[in-house]
Amino acid sequence: MTRHLRIQCSRQNLQQVRDFVRDFLLAAHGNEVLVNQVVLAVDEVVANFIIHANEEDASQYLDLLMQLRDHNLDVEIEDHSNTLFLPSNVAPSPDMSEYIRQGRKGGMGMALVSRIMDKVVFFERNSHTICHLTKQLG
Template identity: 35%
Template sequence: MKNKLQISCNRQNLKNVREFIARSLDGTKLSGVEINSLVLAVDEVCANVIIHSNKCNENEKLEVFTELKENEVIFEVIDNGRGYDLRKHEAPNLKEIVKSKRKGGVGLLLVQKIMDEIDFIPYNKGHIIRLIKHI
């Protein structure tokens, strides 16, 4: 089963993304902890797309798809922003982040730890970020 959500690129809409992902996973064999982890991962990707790729431009749209299969869950985040290839992201120095008391900077590391596969696909004028979790 495939579900879709479309939002404008405003950080306030991230709540809608989290609720959409949680609803999409409701009734699956995933535990509450696993569902929360997946919600966190998709939320982080969407936040990065909204903030960094689309500069919080509410005229830009973001689409989120979920697809439930027997052995995996697929999430796709589609937008027309300038893009960022998650596969090329270098892990932050956690000691430096803690030492400097800096907020942020570890979200993509969490996504990489939570998801089993991350694909970055050029699409029309934008890109698709595909996240896959084997279940």
């Protein structure tokens, strides 16, 4: 099963992304907890592309490709902007007590994505940034 979605780089489209991922996974996999985890992970990556890579420029767009084969989920998010956005493929696990002590907010998203998904890889293809997420479902 494969589905594709294209969105403009606006925070207003994050709900559309969450609905797209949820609908795709619920059609194929009934575990609501797992579905919500993957929705959260994809939402975080897409939000990072929209906010940090594209500065919420609605003239830019992202493509999401979701494929499910034999309980293996592959999600590919492609940023079509002219700027490469290649964060580290390994998000550090933050020291939570220090994080709380400092009163920090934000910056936990990619660590969470790395914990939810089995594999998270950022790379460049045809001058575009790609994030590939993999998850074994059941």
